Amino acid sequence: MRLYSFVTLAACGLLMAAAVPSASAAQQTVPDTAYDPVQALVDRLDLERYKNTIKGLAQFGDRRQGTKRNRDAVDWIEAQLKQYGCQNVERITYQYNPAPRPAGAGSARPPVTSPNGRGRPGNGPGGSRIFSDMRERGVNNDSVAQPDPAIRAINMEPSTPGERQEVICMKVGTKDPNEMYIIGGHMDGIGWGQAVNDDASGSAIVMELARIFSMPDVETERSIRFALWNNEETGLNGARAYVEQRAAMQGKEDPPGSGKVPRAEVARHDSARHDAGGSRPADGRRQAGA
Numbered sequence: 001m002r003l004y005s006f007v008t009l010a011a012c013g014l015l016m017a018a019a020v021p022s023a024s025a026a027q028q029t030v031p032d033t034a035y036d037p038v039q040a041l042v043d044r045l046d047l048e049r050y051k052n053t054i055k056g057l058a059q060f061g062d063r064r065q066g067t068k069r070n071r072d073a074v075d076w077i078e079a080q081l082k083q084y085g086c087q088n089v090e091r092i093t094y095q096y097n098p099a100p101r102p103a104g105a106g107s108a109r110p111p112v113t114s115p116n117g118r119g120r121p122g123n124g125p126g127g128s129r130i131f132s133d134m135r136e137r138g139v140n141n142d143s144v145a146q147p148d149p150a151i152r153a154i155n156m157e158p159s160t161p162g163e164r165q166e167v168i169c170m171k172v173g174t175k176d177p178n179e180m181y182i183i184g185g186h187m188d189g190i191g192w193g194q195a196v197n198d199d200a201s202g203s204a205i206v207m208e209l210a211r212i213f214s215m216p217d218v219e220t221e222r223s224i225r226f227a228l229w230n231n232e233e234t235g236l237n238g239a240r241a242y243v244e245q246r247a248a249m250q251g252k253e254d255p256p257g258s259g260k261v262p263r264a265e266v267a268r269h270d271s272a273r274h275d276a277g278g279s280r281p282a283d284g285r286r287q288a289g290a
Helices: 004-017 036-041 046-060 068-084 148-154 198-211 237-247
Strands: 019-021 090-097 162-171 176-186 218-221 222-229 272-276
Touching: 019 046, 036 222, 046 068, 046 198, 068 162, 068 222, 090 237, 148 237, 162 237, 176 237, 198 218, 198 222, 218 222
Parallel strands: 176 222
Antiparallel strands: 019 218, 090 162, 162 222, 176 272
16 A cells, blocks of 8 residues: 555545444434534544554564564554454464575666766766666665664564464444455565555554544444555465455354354455455455455
8 A cells, every 4th residue: 555645534435424423423403414424433533643653653664574573563553453442353363485585586776877888977868968867766675775773773684484463353334244344454564664655654544444433432334344464565465364264254153243254355455345245256255456
């Protein structure tokens, strides 16, 4: 997920329209015809809290999967969701053991050179002079390029194969609990920064929505699952693990009171989707994707 304006949280209006604060909140002096449940929930968004959640995630550096900083971030996310009152908080546990990379393989960029091939300013179109490399920059994988020694120290531990975990929680719907929205963002990052835009900003949106929808006076017609995926940077491995593990649970009542698991859960690592039980493979799975 990439950075979206905080205002885009209101884009969940279709979802919020199904969430209605309790009668005590709705039955004010304003007639029911004038009551707007979407606006009531949007008014509960807190920009400062959202920014503080981003900072809370950024304290763990890039949260690269397979490191202590990633595991610490998972613990922090779980504690925050429980503090919000989000129900049915659980962890998805899976193994990530990628094949060893071939010797000499890497993603380093080639040396920057000018058009004349000598690393000096050269001639551009129309005889113009080129004094810098204006190519788009990707993830910084050079620790020396990180000017902050504290951030360099946080990100020093390399990733190792093995067990991975990610946190999900679920609000059970009151009318159609077997239909579900899934709102997700990936909490892991890569590089030698703090992964603020990729993807602490998106994860913070998911957590802020989890906070609002978990308020005791908010009811939703359909169930909502909030997911903080891990291992997105390695190929959506965390979202894929979720899909694989939930496939066998289709049609079963979990958690109790939910009626049953939705007929087809859609795991999207950086978007909110609603699935009403359309066509799907025989094994009941939906493919996780970007």
